Amino acid sequence: MKIFIDTADTDQIGKFLSWGICDGVTTNPSINLKCGVATWAQMQERSRAIADLIAPRPLSVEVVADDLEEMLRQAREYVQWAPNIAVKITITTTKGESCLSVIHTLCKEGVDVNVTAMMTLNQLVLAAKAGGRYLSLFGGRIDDEGNDAYEVIRASREWLDVNGDECPNDPEIIVGSTRTTKNVQDWIEAGAHILTVTPDILDKMLVNARTKETVTQFLADGEKALASIKGG
Ligand code: E4P
Numbered sequence: 001m002k003i004f005i006d007t008a009d010t011d012q013i014g015k016f017l018s019w020g021i022c023d024g025v026t027t028n029p030s031i032n033l034k035c036g037v038a039t040w041a042q043m044q045e046r047s048r049a050i051a052d053l054i055a056p057r058p059l060s061v062e063v064v065a066d067d068l069e070e071m072l073r074q075a076r077e078y079v080q081w082a083p084n085i086a087v088k089i090t091i092t093t094t095k096g097e098s099c100l101s102v103i104h105t106l107c108k109e110g111v112d113v114n115v116t117a118m119m120t121l122n123q124l125v126l127a128a129k130a131g132g133r134y135l136s137l138f139g140g141r142i143d144d145e146g147n148d149a150y151e152v153i154r155a156s157r158e159w160l161d162v163n164g165d166e167c168p169n170d171p172e173i174i175v176g177s178t179r180t181t182k183n184v185q186d187w188i189e190a191g192a193h194i195l196t197v198t199p200d201i202l203d204k205m206l207v208n209a210r211t212k213e214t215v216t217q218f219l220a221d222g223e224k225a226l227a228s229i230k231g232g
Pocket residue numbers: 006026027028030031116136138140141175176177178196
């Protein structure tokens with residue numbers, strides 16, 4: 001199971017790299033904006049910086065288009081920025097038109113596509129068959145609708161375990177849109193290959209009040225031994 005960091009904040013990414021827990025990074029236009037990346041030039045600069053920082057791990061960068069030709073054009077530009085960039089393409093346009101031809105074309109060109117904004121097993125099956133390398137289910141948004149993210153992830157993993165060999169690009173399930181530390185535990189158990197997690201949730205996954213209390217006790221008792229040495 002891999003952990004991706006769902007941010008464009010290079011300081012945070014550097015921190016999690018130093019912890020040894022970063023297997024990749026995902027961004028999208030909303031994440032970029034939140035991290036102060038507001039122009040196309042800044043997006044290019046930040047994407048190159050993150051890709052360089054985490055290489056050879058993958059960075060997902062999302063196209064900003066609702067037109068299939070423009071998606072292809074941007075995707076082909078992104079992959080020139082760095083060799084470890086995967087291009088995020090939404091499963092449909094804003095109007096519900098299929099983006100599968102874009103995904104399939106890019107797959108044939110050797111581009112790793114992260115098919116994004118998916119909410120159902122049906123969408124995931126189509127994305128995998130079209131050639132998506134990463135299949136992004138938005139767990140939090142699925143649950144927001146009153147549907148069951150755990151069940152969608154479980155069924156998706158079961159389907160991929162049986163049918164993945166027939167899909168062209170060795171697809172893996174990324175679950176994003178994590179809202180709580182419990183989501184992370186549940187969705188790992190449901191069978192996600194990759195969880196993409198925001199820095200604040202990663203920090204919360206680590207810290208535990210009972211652990212802090214225990215470490216405090218050990219340190220206090222250990223310091224007694226140290227004091228005896230210092231005392232001669
Ligand atoms: C993942 O790739 C997505 O960018 C992200 O997890 C979406 O999360 P949100 O639903 O909080 O916007």
